[in-house]
Amino acid sequence: EDQVTQSPEALRLQEGESSSLNCSYTVSGLRGLFWYRQDPGKGPEFLFTLYSAGEEKEKERLKATLTKKESFLHITAPKPEDSATYLCAVQAGAGGSQGNLIFGKGTKLSVKP
């Protein structure tokens, strides 16, 4: 069964304290792995798409990496405005869930000034 597990469930950081969020997955033929950011009461905001192991993408203080079993979202010197829930999703290339996004439960990040 295709599934995505994110850890930790919640993470509290001080401003400037770098850390990483983990997304481990099992999927029938990975088509893509997606990271989204979701603020309370809003829809998920697209951050990155990764397609193959070894791929990395960066945007401001965020960097996403991908291996064959997991992805990491590294946050460097976070600011309070980075506080949000970060969602990881995979898109299967085969099997019953082919094509649709399978989401993890998310990591709720809080950055204190």
Added chain:
Amino acid sequence: KAGVTQTPRYLIKTRGQQVTLSCSPISGHRSVSWYQQTPGQGLQFLFEYFSETQRNKGNFPGRFSGRQFSNSRSEMNVSTLELGDSALYLCASSFGAGEETQYFGPGTRLLVL
């Protein structure tokens, strides 16, 4: 370019009623997917439409249905509402189907009393 729009944003219904939610995708996008988000289950895939045809369907009862119009706008309908249908319903659009990155709307918050 305008993002994905969803109407209404908030809705209160009673058990047994039915509800119709609307989604307008990003201009030029032809694929629309629907997701249900609850605190306990997270984001779960409902169905995907591409060129007015349902491509994929998640594991939800037949009370949940949808359709897509020739202008790519989509509607989803939930009949015989149950308390457990209370959730944030999210619509996402992508240019094509399959590997394309999906962009989410703000969601419709449905409360069933």
